[in-house]
Amino acid sequence: MTFTYEDWKARAAALRFRNDLFIDGKFTPAATRQRFETVNPGSGAVLTDVARGGGEDIDRAVTAARRAFDDGRWSRKSPAERKEVLLHLAALIRQNVPELALLDTLDMGKVIADSSTVDAPGSAHFFQWHAEAIDKLYDEIAPTGGRDLAMIRRMPLGVIGAVVPWNFPLDMATWKLAPALATGNSVVLKPAEQSPLSALMLAELASEAGLPDGVLNVVTGFGEDAGQALGRHPDVDCLVFTGSTAVGKMFQRYAGESNMKAVWPETGGKSPNLIFADADLDQAAEMAAFGIFYNQGEVCSANSRMLVHASVKDEMIDRMRAQAAKVVLGDPLDPASTMGSLVDRAHADRVMSFVEAGKQTARLVCGGERVTHMGSDAYVQPTIFDDVAPDDPLAREEIFGPVLTVQTFEDDAEAVRMANDTVYGLAASVWTRDLSRALDVSEKLVAGTVSVNTVDALSTYTPFGGVKQSGYGRDLSLHAFDKYSALKTTWIKF
Known part of the structure; x- marks a missing residue:
């Protein structure tokens, strides 16, 4: 894919923006009807305005995600069935690399040479890799002996809240979504307010790929509104976050003050x-x-x-x-x-x-x-x-x-x-x-x-994450699945 400067400018002028929240399989305005502008930092021009989601919208998204998880439309599909949908999504990302790359470049200022050759194609790769891995993870039988059978199974957690930063908008969303969805969870994604556009397109592509309604929801908005509401929501089972150390500590506090949900932060660095x-x-x-x-x-x-x-x-x-x-x-x-x-x-x-x-x-x-x-x-x-x-x-x-x-x-x-x-x-x-x-x-x-x-x-083959105040979450590799699943033992005497 080789485009000139003039090609990219023409494509940027023709872009279609998705402006509303994506909840339960469709685009919808915020409950308050409030919106905010997203700006191209490379020129200072306003790109579009986007729905400003808040607590009520987070609750709607979590409710949709919980309903989708509980009725099994995704969570009880076989790993092979989930794999096929996510492979279809990876293919759709590859077909739409120029548009996805432009959204990130216009939204946060990264050069198109990187977003079109690294970020957008990389997101397709991450979905494909995790999709291909999920039907190759085996459960366990404990060596109990005698007339006992102890089965140890990897079970999806339920509703995952994912909060991602603005520096790699599409990639960071993919790092969270690919393993979370592959393991059978439902997700509510809150992209950074500076770079919401590619996440909305990704949700649309996921729906086109066959992901059932309610399994992936995207609520755009600000940290103090939508982010805090997601962190405090009592029906979110796990919160994954990439961003600053200060905000990571806030999510740990929100979890402690609500339902003790697991929080997996990947935070700051000074490498x-x-x-x-x-x-x-x-x-x-x-x-x-x-x-x-x-x-x-x-x-x-x-x-x-x-x-x-x-x-x-x-x-x-x-x-x-x-x-x-x-x-x-x-x-x-x-x-x-x-x-x-x-x-x-x-x-x-x-x-x-x-x-x-x-x-x-x-x-x-x-x-x-x-x-x-x-x-x-x-x-x-x-x-x-x-x-x-x-x-x-x-x-x-x-x-x-x-x-x-x-x-x-x-x-x-x-x-x-x-x-x-x-x-x-x-x-x-x-x-x-x-x-x-x-x-x-x-x-x-x-x-x-x-x-x-x-x-x-x-x-993709190795885990990414840190120690000390860089957090303790791990993205990528087979270890990423550990964040989005729990081990369940079923012990049978016969």
Whole structure:
């Protein structure tokens, strides 16, 4: 699929937006009839207005999901039957990649080169993978012996509440929906208010694929309204969430104050990238730039802290400056752009507040400026700071933008200590040609994923998630099914 800049602009102009909530198999306005605007951060133009769902709408969606679960229209289908529907959905996603990619690019500012080749096709892959896996998971028979039969079965939980972020709108929804639906649950999805459009189209495609009414419901709206109502709803059996650590803690509190529903959070990160003196510095610099500038740095596992051996720091700084200079900051719809806009002006304000403060406390290597493009000032240059103190907010807080900090270490022990000196534990990277060092350092790093001689290694085959205040939820791989099912023992004496 190769489209020119003009092709993408023409397709964007012809897009059809879905504007209402999707509940019980049909689009419907919010109970209050309230709406909110969703804005293209790349240009500042209003794309459309979307239904602003609230507590009453969440209750309608949960009721529909519970009814669909209890009557078995989906939950009691065989794994093979569920598989066929989800494979059909994967095929429909592939058929609609350009439109789905455009929705995410227009909604949150990511470059079309990524949304059309990574995000949208990846979502089809995730649905296909989980669909193919579900009829290959076997239940168990316990070794009781004698005249006893103890069967251990994996059972769907019921109604899943899923709250997803704006940085990967379609992908993050898919990471939750694919295993939840494959195991037979019903779902109420609350997309981020900044990026609701692809979730609504996904629900429409799921219905077209044969997913029964009520099994997937999408309620667009704000966290304080729809998000809180979903977290507190007494008939939601499990809440899965990707987003900030602060909001993850709120969902844990909502669960404790309501029905003690399981909460699986995947939250913030401040991932270290350890560059040892024996590393391939050219490759390390290229991947380090990808690790912080990809998706405008709006990645929870972004390698935002570069820890480099003092003997090669100057060489790495030179290489990183050169990598930053290669970034093409521009219209997200232009295939030549390699970095688009941040998700909105408010987030750009937040990122720039860190940058401006950092100019007083650290050495600015490159970038550090806000850029206005097509009338929008939500663009921020790729930015690198050197000589960053360990207690500087630049090094400690999740900025969620294209801002890299550089710190130095003298030996392996100091590198590990610095890497682990954070409240987060989502990901880490290690660059060395020494296999013993790679294994030793990786073992000591406190992170959910450690990538050696690459950054942010990720696959459907391996679990993704963190430790400490990065949460404890795991997406992807066969382990994702554990969040959406419970083990039930049936013991028979005969």
